[in-house]
Amino acid sequence: MTLPIELQNIFIHKQKSYKMVLILVLIEEIKSTRLREVSLTKIKERFLAYFQEREANNLPVDAPPSRMAFRWADLPLNRVQYMIDSQIEALSSILDHPNGSYTLGFKQEYYDRWDQSVLDELYQYAQDELDTYYAPPQSDFSLREDLLNIMSSYTQAKAQPLTGHPLAEYVRKTVPEHLKSLPFIHNHFKVQGSVGRGNWATIPWLAVMYPQITDTIQRGVYVAYLFSADMQHVYLTLNQGLGEARSHLGRAESTTFLQERTKEIRAQLPENRMNRSDDIELNDGRLGDDYQTSTIAYFHYEREHMPDNEQLITDLWDAMDSYMFYIESQAITPNTVWTTVVHDEESDEDFSTQIRDRDVQETLSNIREYIAQRGFYFPAHLIDNFYLSLKARPFVILAGISGTGKTRLIRLFAEAVGATALNGQFRLIPVRPDWSDPTDLIGYKDLSGTFKPGPLTSVITEASQPENRNKPYFICLDEMNLARVEHYFSDILSLLETQSWQGRHIVTDPVIPAATLELESDLERYGNLGIPENVYLIGTVNMDETTYPFSKKVLDRANTLEFNSIDLMQLPKLREESQQVVEAVPVEQSFLRADYLQLIDAYDHYADLITRTTERLVTVNEILEDIHAHVGFRIRDAVCFYVIYNERFGLMSEAEAFDLQIMQKILQRIQGSQSGVRRVLVKLLRLCLQDSVRIPSPMEDDDVFWAQWDRGNTPPQATYPQTAHKLVDMIVRLDEDGFTSYWIS
Incomplete structure (x- = not known):
């Protein structure tokens, strides 16, 4: 069976092995007592015993926090509470631990829906995650060879033109692909390599970035390999961006700021093998000094004494573990120098299935099966094409003769990823022939000055709520060319051109100019309302004598998928009893969201x-x-x-x-x-x-x-x-x- 949606991603962000162990011992205690809420003391005893047993048997095990004890055998039971409290907080979406109580259990609303098989599968899920966690990281490539290839070839390559050079392709594409294949670097991360633009960089780098923290080495915190200018050393670093701090604060003040931030972050991180001194030398004068200022922790490798591949992979795993610890401690708050880092109100978004690049094909296959089992047939590449079109730009047109299933495709695709009319994530808006301006979609002010939102504004308002920002919303403009599209839709088309990153989300300029809103309540609700990244606009059109043609302004901004090749013999197939019914699988918004706004x-x-x-x-x-x-x-x-x-x-x-x-x-x-x-x-x-x-x-x-x-x-x-x-x-x-x-x- 498939785990309930609320359980599918609880181990995405690992904080060592503690989460998995807590779930294991909680289920064991629940099975032992047959109670939903069990004694927290018993949980602590089981939790500590698990680590002490692994330690005694010389099995791989996370060390206890160094400030508490050097060995699990020396850790008193009363010191375990702190470790368990942090895991309960991390799993607060599913665990119930009332303030001041001495019990722990799963939330009533979930536990009542689960049977024994769910607990059994969750137990196995936690055990499998632990086995994966403790297993030595495997790779189908040699990281050691990648690093040495760069270091041995770079000096000679710099004497040749950069454009089209094989080493540039190797650093920009091949090595990032290698790193992305590692099990602990999944699609949540952006992996990028750089040797410079136009001219060869003095210090090339390879970076792993969490996009909700940063998508550039100019700001935020990231993991990076930094190569020394003489190519004799490479540092695996936990680092923070320089450029944005410099541009806002100036060199002297930004240096002080970064030094203070480095101290703060070092104090937050758990103890591990990474060096936290400032002794990093890149042999490039001022730029090398800048990296020394921004480096939080590092591993240092010499070209002539490069460790074996297994050690390098293990070190990268440790660096990523520190990075994930930092990410969780920030509650996914974007790191900028001119804002105070606070808890992000959007960090409590609903859980939904996370999609890695490698899982996109499987997700699309599930969507195709979902649609086929409901009696509709579309060519395989049409679904892929529709998905890629939405990913490239959130405005798509489906064109063709009447009755070919254009509207049905939109509805079923949305259903397959968890967006329905019932939950408000799918909205069908029939276009009327008398629409002549944007008010029919966006809304208008009545005689009293109160703003009356149109259907599009209503959906955008709902999709913009913090708790909904991780859910896709589909708007189907049915028969959109019954009226002149440029008359009622031009404002929306223009707004889509203003997409930009604001913190961790993509938004546009406001849909309704604040100056046009008279009431304070309207200004608060609609004044800064842009089109968010999780809203997808799909129009259906029939081209006949009753409809209007499109201008180039519309066509330039959309992918137009044609539905004119019809095979009437594609009849519904009866489902065999043994065939598994494909259910809708809600997906995380990043499955559809654009990753690039500029080339x-x-x-x-x-x-x-x-x-x-x-x-x-x-x-x-x-x-x-x-x-x-x-x-x-x-x-x-x-x-x-x-x-x-x-x-x-x-x-x-x-x-x-x-x-x-x-x-x-x-x-x-x-x-x-x-x-x-x-x-x-x-x-x-x-x-x-x-x-x-x-x-x-x-x-x-x-x-x-x-x-x-x-x-x-x-x-x-x-x-x-x-x-x-x-x-x-x-x-x-x-x-x-x-x-x-x-x-x-």
Whole structure:
């Protein structure tokens, strides 16, 4: 069976082995007494006995806090209370320990829903996590070899151009991928390597960052390998950003600030093997001194005496353990120099399933199965495409003839990740033909000056609540082109361009300007309300004589997925009794949230992919210039984000992903009756075909060529087959009717 949602992520942030042991001994005591609430004294006895037994048997075991005792055998029972209290607080979402009481148990609301099998599975879950925790970290690569390769090659590489250098690719991409494969560095972390931009850096680095703390080494706390300028030393450090402090406080004051912060953080961290002195030497004058100021703790390695791979992995594990301890102590509060670090009110967000990069495929497979078992069939890549489109930008258009399941896809996809109309995370908004301004979506002031929120504002208000920021909200604008989209939706499109990071979340500028709100209550509720990162806008459109066309302003800001290829023989399948029913699995918001807002955010890690994709777009753009349909930087960035996510998650080949992006971001811009339009379509078709295929002119009656593209026939081999099929449809329509458009099929 699957653990209840409230139990699935309780060990994501480990604070040594204490959490798992506390759960084990609590379940053992509950089974022994058959009570929900058990004696805290008995829990302490079992807790201490567990560690003393492992210590006595010479098994791997966390040492007790050094300020209490050197061995578990010497630790008195009354000193265990402090250790257990911190774990109870960390597990407060599921544990019940009233103030001043002498009992501990699971919360009544959960315990009443669980049967014995849940406790048995939770016990095994804790045991498995302990086995994994105590097992030596394994790796399918040699970290020792990675570090030595960098140190032995870097000095020589600096004499050569940086652009396209193999060592730059190795540091920026290969080594981060190696580090991300380690079991204790999962998708919660951003792993980045740098050798400089434009010119080789004097001190290259590899960093592991927790995005909710920082996504850059310029601020916040992170783990980093720092290589000395002479490449004779490398330091594995727990470090803090310099750049942001410098820009706000100046050099002298920021140095004092960082020194004080270093002392504070060192005092918070548990004792381990990391060195906490200031004796770090990078042999680069002022920059080396800066890193000495910002370094909290470190391991030091000499090139000529590099430890073995197992020791290096163990050291990195210890550094990450200290980092996670720091993260938990901050309650996920972003670290900036101009704000006081306080408890974040959003740290009490609901638990939901965390998704790693490596788990995205499995999650999408679960979504497909969920949809199929409810009697609906969509091609596999359509679900992947829909997901990547939402990930690249939170505005997607589903286009096609009526009755193809556009609205149903949105609803079922949302249900599969835990968003339904009943819990308020899915909202269907039918667009009316008389909508002529944003008030129908956003709201208006009545005669008394009170603001009356529209349906979109209502959803945004709910999604912006601290307890909901980790849940995805889907808004389906049904038949969105029954009215002119630019008239009622242009304000929202403009707001999406203002997305920026504010602390740990992405938001836009306010939906309702504060100056337009008269009442204090409205100002408090709506005055600073932007579109949050967890709101996804999906429009459905039918292109016929009753609807309006789209402007380029709309098309530039959305991926347009087409629903025109229909197979009526896709009938619902009866579910075999032995087949497991696929249930909805609520996902954590980061499954869908954009990880990059600007191309520079992804450039260090995906420079080659971005370059290849941009070169292909340049070729396409040169063709489009003939009819003034070429694209700008917004579309370039959106296409690059899409192919980057695709490569990260391993969903399609690079060519398949780019094929879909030409379909969804480029071809909608082409329409008309001029001969120039046909020339552009033919040039694009030649670009898509692998062989030098001759395409007939409009004066030729060559049914054989065009018949190859009919359903059931075998068309010529194409690098981009989806785009090629659509281009053929558009060319045939132009030849037959004298006018063509992406929307006419």
